[in-house]
Amino acid sequence: MPFESLVTATIESTLNLLVNDDPELVRRLARLKGRTIQVHLRELNKTLTFMFSQSIDVLAGYEGEPDCFLSLNLAILPQLGEQSNITKLIKEDKLTLEGDIQLAQKFSQLMADCKPDIEEWLSRVMGDILAHQLVQSAVGLGRLAKAQTQKHNDHLAQVITEEWKLAPxxxxxxxxxxxxxxxxxxxxxxxxxxxxxxxxx
CATH class of the missing domain: 1.20.5 (Single alpha-helices involved in coiled-coils or other helix-helix interfaces)
Structure with missing residues (x-):
């Protein structure tokens, strides 16, 4: 399987897995049925086509005319949910949009909400209680690591200014x-x- 096909297949299967895991996303996908949106990712110079039916199909090559065409950097995608942002991004030359602006907004919101519920997935494998404890432990470790990093940075700043006198x-x-x-x-x-x-x- 060529690398491009592997990438599109991975994106497609991941999106469909996340959508099917959330009934609200399934309803939103149904409202996009029959529509096509093409996204040109500037940083990669690649164009992906998203076709909506009962599932999402992701294609690297598409000869037809999409309902909406977007050219942007990947980081801009979450900002498309608000129409005011779209106008601003177009003026700042961060976004090129041709076609249905409302389709672009719906697509952006769908992509932004396709987030995995790690605790839910783990609970299917190890049960609710163990999954909850594991996720809470991971969150606690994350907070501890952040606190330790801040403490280390504060200590380093103190050493640089007071002991080594490298900065006032x-x-x-x-x-x-x-x-x-x-x-x-x-x-x-x-x-x-x-x-x-x-x-x-």
């Missing part, structure tokens, strides 16, 4: 700025006096 401390910067303002103020007063002297001569 925040209070030293404030004091220096105050001194600069004071000097600037004195210089302005001296300039005014000089100008008065010059005028009187």
């Amino acid at each position: 401390a925040p209070l030293e910067i404030v004091h220096f700025c105050d001194q600069v303002d004071d000097v600037a103020s004195r210089a302005a007063r001296v300039e005014v006096k000089l100008n008065k002297l010059m005028d009187s001569v």
Whole structure:
């Protein structure tokens, strides 16, 4: 199987798995039935075509005319849910849109909401209680890692400013700025006096 076909097959099966896992997404997919949207990913210079029926088909090559064509960077896709964002992105040249703007919005919202419920998937394999405990432990570990990183960064900043004296401390910067303002103020007063002297001569 060529690499491009492997990528589209992976995207297709993942999207269909996520949609079928959520009854609300299944209803939204039904409203897109018979529509086609083409997305050109600028950073990859690749175009993918999404065809909607009872499922989502993803094609790397498509000869027909899509209902909507988008050219964008992948990071922009979640912003298409709001019409005001679409106008802004087009003006900023971050988005090219041809065709049905409402289809683009519905597609964006569907893609944004296709998020895996890890706890639900794990519960099918190991039961509700164990899955919940595992997910909560992972969340706790994530928070702990974030707190440790922040603590490490704070310690490093303290070492750089107070022990190694490679950078001034925040209070030293404030004091220096105050001194600069004071000097600037004195210089302005001296300039005014000089100008008065010059005028009187």
